[in-house]
Amino acid sequence: MGDVLAGIHATWEFESDALVIRFERGIRTPRLFQALRERRVPYEALASAVLAPGRRGTVVLHAVPRPGADPLMEAAAGQLKETCDPYRLVVPADREALASHWRDELAAVVPPGAADPDDRVDTGFLVAAPQGPRSFKAYDGKATFDGSSEVSFRWSSTMATSEKWKTGDQIFSVRELSGVEWRSPDSPGGFLRLLPRGGAPRTDPPDHDPASVVFGLGYGPVHDSLPFAAAVLSAIRAKDRAPVPAGAPDPGHRDPGAVAERIRHLGELHRAGLVTDEEFAAKKTELLAEL
Template identity: 35%
Template sequence: MAEIIARDGTWAFDGSTIRITPGLHRSVPLFRQTYGEISVPLEAVSGVVYAAERRRGRLRMRLREGADPLLQATGGRLPEPADPYRLAVDADRSGVAEYLTEEIRHALLIDGIPQEPTTGYLLPGPPVPVSVRSSDGTVSFDGNQVRIDWSDTSDRVKRATGPRIIGLGDLVQVEWLPNSGYGDGFLRFVTSETVLSKLPPERDPYTLDLWGSVRRDLLTALVATAVTARLPHPSTRADDSGAGRGRSRPAVPAQADLHDVLLRRLRELGELYRDGVLTDEEFARTKAVVLRGFS
């Protein structure tokens, strides 16, 4: 057993699995504490490096492409402190970090772990049900469907349409961008009907607009990962260009289907306008946005 205990967490390797446990120090991001312990099978690992620095070194694990739904969902956009595959190591623990690194590298060599992308997820992702309250509303996933309940500060059109429920079978993919504090982020649920939609996050009824607390909005990555883990693996979705394995593109709906979606959206807006939910100005502005989104 090779193990290193640091302020931000613990990494332990037993020869077949690296167990990553977040630390309890107040500096550990809420996302890491909430995501909890991660057990990484050796076959999911591409490599591990330790970079010694003057005061604190950096331990980093690289996973094979397609092995982890968390990395697939977040696309490498997790802030470094929230990345579970990075660990800051105090200088006096550098010897232990180097030993752990060599043990994992040796096991990878002995077991002949390939570097190629995986054909399925080797990590399970977060358990369900999972629910997160964000700046734009509360998003929940029970393993079968996504539900979005809008907040009082959500766009009026979003609130007027009521909770958004999306079946897992209707989803094509999940898109996630964190709220950086300098620019808004979003959590978008892409269906076959909305794959070409260009609606901005603040008006898209399939998207949470992340503009509030960076610390709390980051938790939406939990839902993004849980959903991604239960969608078809990227390797099963053909890429028409034949390049970039694992970087699939959603199927584009037929023109007739897009026309039906547009008519349905306009009909919903018309009903909200007739019921007095939308003012003349709001109806005209939202209608223009919808039409532009399908142009």
């Protein structure tokens, strides 16, 4: 292959083993595309290729990803608007014949049976997670990911609920997580929730759940929070596949420095009268048990 198909906001390059999608940086380009910059999609990660009429004299070439192949689309869970779908290339209608040619070429390299909706990828994502961002500002705090092993939530002193403020800033080991739940900030009630490994799923509202950050107007936009969620999800899958080295620390135990910081924060709340003596003693015992 090695040929290129230029569209609106993106260019597709057809390599021998993968589709390389490069996004433009113009002011009209969706901000998610600008954040992604470039994506390399192995042909085995595709389920099908579809060409359909677009709007205002265009056609749309859609490389449909295989379920479970791309952490970005897995985290999005069908919530992306069509205009923000990185697998849709909008092409002027006068290039329809060329787009049709590449639709046929893509269809020819899609592995047989990949379109089966029950076909999941359980051995790791076939498409690499976005490179960034590793942090973003939510309505009630700041979410940060170190890129491999820890996610932290640092609460806003003015926006976080008292329940979150009393628990203190949170640090989550990727090994203790089973997944992420992302609800688009383009819809009311958007949030990012980290799902614990084992046990019952949390049912607390996101604004009361210390394993969640909530979005709002201008907070947690798609181009920041979705790549973040995809990066965390990819790290979780990688940890699932990686063996634990002999002598590695027990993932159920926290970093002593992080525990000490949370106890210090708890003491400040206690001195300010926001936490009772009983709550302080119980929470301190709980934190010490994590060591």
